[in-house]
Amino acid sequence: MTTTLDQLPIRLAVDPDGAFPDLVRHLQNGVYSGALQLTGNRQDAEDVTQETFVRVYRALDGYNADRIRHLQLRPWVWTIALNLCRNRARSIARHPVAPLEGDRVDVLEDAATQAVDNAGLEEWRRRLSALPGPQRTAVVLHHVVGLPHAEIAESTGRSESTTRSDVRRGLARLRAVIEEEAR
Amino acid sequence: MTSKDATVEGLGALRRPAPDTLLETVLMRTDLADSYTEIAGPTGRAFVAWNGRGITAFVPVEAVGTRADFEMRH
Numbered sequence: 152m153t154t155t156l157d158q159l160p161i162r163l164a165v166d167p168d169g170a171f172p173d174l175v176r177h178l179q180n181g182v183y184s185g186a187l188q189l190t191g192n193r194q195d196a197e198d199v200t201q202e203t204f205v206r207v208y209r210a211l212d213g214y215n216a217d218r219i220r221h222l223q224l225r226p227w228v229w230t231i232a233l234n235l236c237r238n239r240a241r242s243i244a245r246h247p248v249a250p251l252e253g254d255r256v257d258v259l260e261d262a263a264t265q266a267v268d269n270a271g272l273e274e275w276r277r278r279l280s281a282l283p284g285p286q287r288t289a290v291v292l293h294h295v296v297g298l299p300h301a302e303i304a305e306s307t308g309r310s311e312s313t314t315r316s317d318v319r320r321g322l323a324r325l326r327a328v329i330e331e332e333a334r
Numbered sequence: 335m336t337s338k339d340a341t342v343e344g345l346g347a348l349r350r351p352a353p354d355t356l357l358e359t360v361l362m363r364t365d366l367a368d369s370y371t372e373i374a375g376p377t378g379r380a381f382v383a384w385n386g387r388g389i390t391a392f393v394p395v396e397a398v399g400t401r402a403d404f405e406m407r408h
Contacts, residue, residue: 168366168387175357183352197353201360208364275348294345326341 159224164216171211175204178225182232185296189236189288190243191276199239203232225298226305233288233306278328285309286321293318370405383408 154162154170156177162170182203187196207228211219279287288307292298300318304311361367365386372381372395381404383391391408398404 171364171366172357172361175360179352179356180349183356184349187350188348197356200352200356201363204360205363208360208366272348275344290345294342295348297349322341325345329341 156224160220160222163211163222164219167208167211167219171208174207174224174228178228179204181225181296181298182228185229185291186232186236187272188276188279188291188295189233190239191280192243195239195243199232199235202235203228206231206235223302223305226302229292229296229298229302229306278325278332281328282321282324285313286317286324289314289317290321290325294322368405368408370401370408372401381408 154173159170159174159177163174179200183196183200186199186203187193190196190199210231214222279291282290285307289303289309292303292306293300298306300311300314303309303318304314307314309317358367368383368385368390370381370383372379375392375394377394379395381391381393381395381398381401382389383404391404393404393408398407
């Protein structure tokens with residue numbers, strides 16, 4: 152990738168089909184990582200990430216060049232991803248799936264390594280599930296995905312000060328959960 | 335006692351790469367993934383790339399070398 156994320160809106164405005172793969176390359180790991188924590192399931196995280204970028208592409212197709220040029224790409228993509236994560240969570244609430252146990256197995260990956268990774272992910276999924284939704288989202292977006300507070304605020308529709316509070320309180324709650332586990 | 339830093343570190347370690355196939359799947363679903371073939375054109379053999387939106391490249395074979403080179407560049 153030779154185009155930075157900041158430069159991509161200009162390229163997307165001129166050549167959306169040509170620049171779109173770079174947009175995916177820039178953001179797919181962050182979206183997947185966040186979706187993995189917010190859905191608790193690798194398959195759902197992959198589905199959400201795929202669908203996010205398909206919807207991004209379709210939305211770009213309907214925007215004029217000026218609107219694309221002024222897009223704040225990361226928070227805009229995350230607005231779409233969060234909506235999909237919420238829809239998926241509602242669907243799971245109606246039809247529960249055992250987290251990570253139901254994941255498809257990558258036959259090329261060492262089974263023991265994946266089992267250890269699954270156990271670690273499941274441990275953090277349980278901890279994060281103890282947080283109220285807005286705190287969990289804010290903590291995941293800030294500390295897993297790496298979004299600054301301003302971008303989280305834009306993605307969630309909450310003010311920046313509320314977002315900072317969500318992160319702070321979410322971390323405090325997580326610390327309490329972890330300390331309780333250690334007893 | 336778990337420090338705040340350990341909690342933040344633990345969260346940071348949750349980052350995972352997206353599946354290798356994700357980009358290709360997205361490009362297929364958006365009709366942006368190219369297919370490739372070699373044809374006998376009016377001026378000689380040529381490599382052609384196309385997707386759901388039409389032909390994206392038409393290059394004489396002698397201009398690019400191997401099919402692998404062509405697919406890599408297009």
